[in-house]
Amino acid sequence: MGSTGLDLIESELPKLKKELELDLVIAQAENVTSGRGCSPQDFLRLKAAGVDFCTAGNWTLWRKDIFSLLEDPEQPIIRPANYREGAAGLKYKYLKSPFGKVLFISLLGQTVGRSSKLKLDNPLTAIDQILDAERNIVKSAAIVNFHGDYSSEKIVIGQYLDGRVSAVIGDHWHVPTADARVLPKGTAHITDVGMVGTLNSSLGVKTDIIVKRWRDGLSVSNQLDSDKPWQFNGLIFEVDPKTGKALSATSLNRIYE
Template sequence: MRLLIIGDIIGRPGRRAVYRFLEEKGGGFDVVLANVENAAGGFGVTKKVYEELKSHGIDVFTSGNHIWDKKEVYEFIDKVDDLLRPANYPEGVPGNGFCVCEKGGVKLGVVNLMGRIFLEPNLDNPFRTFDVIYEELKDRVDVLVVDFHAETTSEKWAFGIYADGRASVVYGTHTHIPTADEFILKGGTAYVSDVGMTGAWYSVIGMHYKEPIDRFLYALPRKFKVEDKEPVVFNAIEVEVDPDTGRALKISRIKEMYE
């Protein structure tokens, strides 16, 4: 099974890059996953954007701390199975933290988790949450993929080792900068600390650079806006998994630039 995993999509420029890549090179993948917590105007996701992305061939949507930024998400996140929020939010939070889909006779489980360092300390422990979900899914799926949305590489790397041999793929999102540490771990889990973003290249994590730099200079709040006048970078990973064993066979980074 060939998986295409797209990093955080930033606003309309990021969506355009996704559509172009999928149109030109997306035909060879069995499943396409993408993190969409910044897909609508740089903050959150709307139903329109979700449906637009789905119509272009994305199968499963993951997210993170910005999933709640567009309030309309509360109206539809419980009505769809393929838009995930982190599973370690407390009980009672809308939405689902994992899903199962079937492609070509292969059952794929996707889990969305969020780290706690420098994020939301009141979340449930993501390591222990994974244990519970793994026990529920291990006999139901052939391939298990985890989006670990976290700030620090140490927390991501520790989780990768923790899940090694149980998850087929563990990939990091949230920091928007791709890391050069794609490995197949000892137990057969494909790992990378951060896939990177899909959005404007000459920007501060997809946002026009002036407002973030002003914030760094003056320590005052600034309203960020998506950079839409620069070339865009498409960051993703390709992973090949043996569905008979659940072990990863290959992981490689993908980077494309578009005007």
């Protein structure tokens, strides 16, 4: 979330990769640049810090300068798959890893903040179509990111895809849930993974700005908070590349004073 999140990724991710022996790092990049989308420059900073693939949310298509990267199958960043035909960018991409090909898909839930009026394709039929189209491609893992507001949608899609993909990772709340686990048929799941950003804020925005809007009815713009402590949330999961099934899933929640 914002420059604080990016600064924390740059300072801590290289250490966490070593400490936790991470083979592949996935980051939600939709709030990186001033909370709105991800600029090509910030995408390069994430990659340089050790991020292997960037997923998408309701702010991803807000910045037009990222469109050419979203359309390039070699660039590890996607837009949500269930926008209607004609949206910029590819619906899904593969990453060539040392363990084989990894399929990445982001989906938007059907109620997501200011995007709730958008006409989206149903995320369940959208993912079914992608998995069916790609069923003959040999892959070591398939990772689904579900970006939504409703906990029910975020839980149900995990169970809907259990055993069909390696992981279903919910986000958009910026608040981590305490339910990381491997579902019965081998899919790692968390309802919401949380965020990397400031702890004593409103999802990364200065709390007094939100109070002015909420209590006083003032029309004030968001200002991102940068005060410490900072938080680094994530989901650590292990996949067997031979089967594509998840073996373990645990939350990562670190505080930096």
